[in-house]
Each structure stands twice: as structure tokens, then as C-alpha cells.
Amino acid sequence: MSDTLPAIAFIGAGSMGGAIVRGLAASGVPVDGPIRVTNRTAARAATLAGIDGVESIALEERPEGNAEAIAASRVVVLGVKPQRMPELLHDIAPHVRDDAIVVTLAAGVPLATYEAGLPGAAVVRAMPNTPSTVGKGVTGIAAGTHATPEDLAIVRRLFETVGEVLEVRGDDGIDAISTISGSGPAYVFLLIEKLAEAARHQGFGDDEALLLARGTFAGATALLDAEGEEPAELRRRVTSPQGTTERAIAVLQDAHLDQVFADATDAAYARAKELAGVNPTPATEVIILKSSD
Structure with a gap:
């Protein structure tokens, strides 16, 4: 070609x-x-x-x-x-x-x-x-x-x-x-928004709260790209046994985030089918044919 x-x-x-x-x-x-x-x-x-x-x-x-x-x-x-x-x-x-x-x-x-x-x-x-x-x-x-x-x-x-x-x-x-x-960028912006709210809850001003939340997401993504490791592995490295992060992660896991994201993406999929005039049904296996190297 x-x-x-x-x-x-x-x-x-x-x-x-x-x-x-x-x-x-x-x-x-x-x-x-x-x-x-x-x-x-x-x-x-x-x-x-x-x-x-x-x-x-x-x-x-x-x-x-x-x-x-x-x-x-x-x-x-x-x-x-x-x-x-x-x-x-x-x-x-x-x-x-x-x-x-x-x-x-x-x-x-x-x-x-x-x-x-x-x-x-x-x-x-x-x-x-x-x-x-x-x-x-x-x-x-x-x-x-x-x-x-x-x-x-x-x-x-x-x-x-x-x-x-x-x-x-x-x-x-x-x-x-x-x-x-x-739709994913909207999910990320929502998480940044909520992390900034948590920072304000901990006593930071608006500017500082947004800096902490935005910078943390940007830095974590850059680290993920640089390390080439799975997100779960990088999370484990940050989560010291019996430390503060472990305690926070336990709260997040108890909130069943996996199910929350599954429900959210299922709702988006159903809406896409409705817009196309197709009866919404659960997503079947997505066949990935080729991705960028």
C-alpha cells in the first residue's frame, strides 16, 4: 500500500x-x-x-x-x-x-x-x-x-x-x-469531579482540590503507560498491607464498583440500540479484529 x-x-x-x-x-x-x-x-x-x-x-x-x-x-x-x-x-x-x-x-x-x-x-x-x-x-x-x-x-x-x-x-x-x-471520558471526568469533592471534604480549597484530583488521574495514566504493567499490579504496588490506601480500597471494593460500571455500560449499550431502532438486548461477545500496536 x-x-x-x-x-x-x-x-x-x-x-x-x-x-x-x-x-x-x-x-x-x-x-x-x-x-x-x-x-x-x-x-x-x-x-x-x-x-x-x-x-x-x-x-x-x-x-x-x-x-x-x-x-x-x-x-x-x-x-x-x-x-x-x-x-x-x-x-x-x-x-x-x-x-x-x-x-x-x-x-x-x-x-x-x-x-x-x-x-x-x-x-x-x-x-x-x-x-x-x-x-x-x-x-x-x-x-x-x-x-x-x-x-x-x-x-x-x-x-x-x-x-x-x-x-x-x-x-x-x-x-x-x-x-x-x-462515553468513557465522561466517566473519568465524573470520577475526577468526585475525587475533587472528597478533597474539599478533607479541607482543601477549590483550586487545590481540582489540582490534586486532576493531577493524580493524569499522573496515574502516565505511569500506566510508562510501566507497561496491568492496572491491578500498579494498584497493588501502591497498596501497602494494613496501610491507609488498603483501608480506602476496601471501602471502594465494598461499593461493588465492578457491578456499577457493568450496569452503567449495559445502560449505555441499550440506549445505543434504542437510538438505532433495534430492540435492546444484552451485549454479546465483541469480536476484536485488530488493534493499534
């Missing part, structure tokens, strides 16, 4: 799509031609207009911008809101190339919807998360019926510019990964 990514168009680039555009442009990965990005308003288009290698198109100024960008690109990333997707698929279908790889960022819209709207197209669902905006994302990708291993490799390279990539099987895999890495 060539080191150069094929021509890419982003149809709708809000905060997530914009982050991927910025990550791709900053990565140094060569792209065949400019990265074409369309947005409805000139104000939104202006936020990406100054990036080297990016052609930012405002549809209010160039109404045919979507058609032009799609016709010129092999990879087409759809970044509009889920409720707008059926209308968009209808509008772009005549312009999608025969060799196109259509990548969707929308949550709750199954692969079958895209394959019905774009018959024969190679479709890939992607579930990036918000840390992609700082190059620390985790993105799940799943291939549709017509996507080849080469297509998946191209999509993988695209998302590796903003973090790590995990390839899963089908809509079930994407819905499952959305409950962990997709």
Missing part, C-alpha cells in the same frame, strides 16, 4: 470532525490533494480555513461544495448529526465514486442504513472519542459488507493520526465500544 492516503473529503466537520482534520493535517501523513472540508456556514468553515493542506468550503457560499468534494475524493467522511444523515445520503448518492470508502462518525445509525442509501459502497462506521481533539483518542472502526481489508487499512491510518484504533465487528461492536471509549 502507498504511504500516501487517497483524496479525502469531510462532509460536515464539527468539533470531532474538525479534530480529525487538524490531526491529519498536523501528522505529516501525505494526502493525495487537499483535504476538502465542507460546512454549512462561512463562520464554521473559517475555523479550518487557515490549516495547511485544507480546502475549507462554506456551503452557503458554494452550494455545490458537497458534490464537488465527494466527486474528487476516494475517502468520504460523514460528520453530520444522525438526524440529518438520511437526507444527506439521498443528496450525495449520485456523486459518490465507485471506488469510494464512506466513513461515518454518526452514533446510532447502523451500517445497513448507509448501504441502503449508497448501494454497493464500501462503508465503515467509526466511533472516535473526545480525546481525539488532543491526539489521545481511541477510535473503534467496523466494516460494512463491501469494505475490503485495504479499505479498513486506509481508514485505520486516518484515525491513527489522532490516537489509537480498535477494529471490531459490525454495529454490535461499535455500540459496545461506544459504552467504553465513546
Whole structure:
């Protein structure tokens, strides 16, 4: 495979799509031609207009911008809101190339919807998360019926510019990964919020409490990356027998956090199925096809 990514168009680039555009442009990965990005308003288009290698198109100024960008690109990333997707698929279908790889960022819209709207197209669902905006994302990708291993490799390279990539099987895999890495940053922010509250309970001011909580999470994650050990092992190293940490961990374990997180992710999975119009059922085994090294 060539080191150069094929021509890419982003149809709708809000905060997530914009982050991927910025990550791709900053990565140094060569792209065949400019990265074409369309947005409805000139104000939104202006936020990406100054990036080297990016052609930012405002549809209010160039109404045919979507058609032009799609016709010129092999990879087409759809970044509009889920409720707008059926209308968009209808509008772009005549312009999608025969060799196109259509990548969707929308949550709750199954692969079958895209394959019905774009018959024969190679479709890939992607579930990036918000840390992609700082190059620390985790993105799940799943291939549709017509996507080849080469297509998946191209999509993988695209998302590796903003973090790590995990390839899963089908809509079930994407819905499952959305409950962990997709929603996961909110879980972490909640834990930081609650640890800061505990610091205030121990007598620290607001600024000091947030510094302690935020710095502890950031440092623990950095240590996990640096050591290459399992989290349980690093926890054991911090937990001296009959010490203060052991006492605190016992309280947390008695709260059955494992069940709390299982219940939370099951609820998120059920909601993902509801949004897709599918009867919610318990998640089955997620087939991991390939992950970033």
C-alpha cells in the first residue's frame, strides 16, 4: 500500500470532525490533494480555513461544495448529526465514486442504513472519542459488507493520526465500544469531579482540590503507560498491607464498583440500540479484529 492516503473529503466537520482534520493535517501523513472540508456556514468553515493542506468550503457560499468534494475524493467522511444523515445520503448518492470508502462518525445509525442509501459502497462506521481533539483518542472502526481489508487499512491510518484504533465487528461492536471509549471520558471526568469533592471534604480549597484530583488521574495514566504493567499490579504496588490506601480500597471494593460500571455500560449499550431502532438486548461477545500496536 502507498504511504500516501487517497483524496479525502469531510462532509460536515464539527468539533470531532474538525479534530480529525487538524490531526491529519498536523501528522505529516501525505494526502493525495487537499483535504476538502465542507460546512454549512462561512463562520464554521473559517475555523479550518487557515490549516495547511485544507480546502475549507462554506456551503452557503458554494452550494455545490458537497458534490464537488465527494466527486474528487476516494475517502468520504460523514460528520453530520444522525438526524440529518438520511437526507444527506439521498443528496450525495449520485456523486459518490465507485471506488469510494464512506466513513461515518454518526452514533446510532447502523451500517445497513448507509448501504441502503449508497448501494454497493464500501462503508465503515467509526466511533472516535473526545480525546481525539488532543491526539489521545481511541477510535473503534467496523466494516460494512463491501469494505475490503485495504479499505479498513486506509481508514485505520486516518484515525491513527489522532490516537489509537480498535477494529471490531459490525454495529454490535461499535455500540459496545461506544459504552467504553465513546462515553468513557465522561466517566473519568465524573470520577475526577468526585475525587475533587472528597478533597474539599478533607479541607482543601477549590483550586487545590481540582489540582490534586486532576493531577493524580493524569499522573496515574502516565505511569500506566510508562510501566507497561496491568492496572491491578500498579494498584497493588501502591497498596501497602494494613496501610491507609488498603483501608480506602476496601471501602471502594465494598461499593461493588465492578457491578456499577457493568450496569452503567449495559445502560449505555441499550440506549445505543434504542437510538438505532433495534430492540435492546444484552451485549454479546465483541469480536476484536485488530488493534493499534
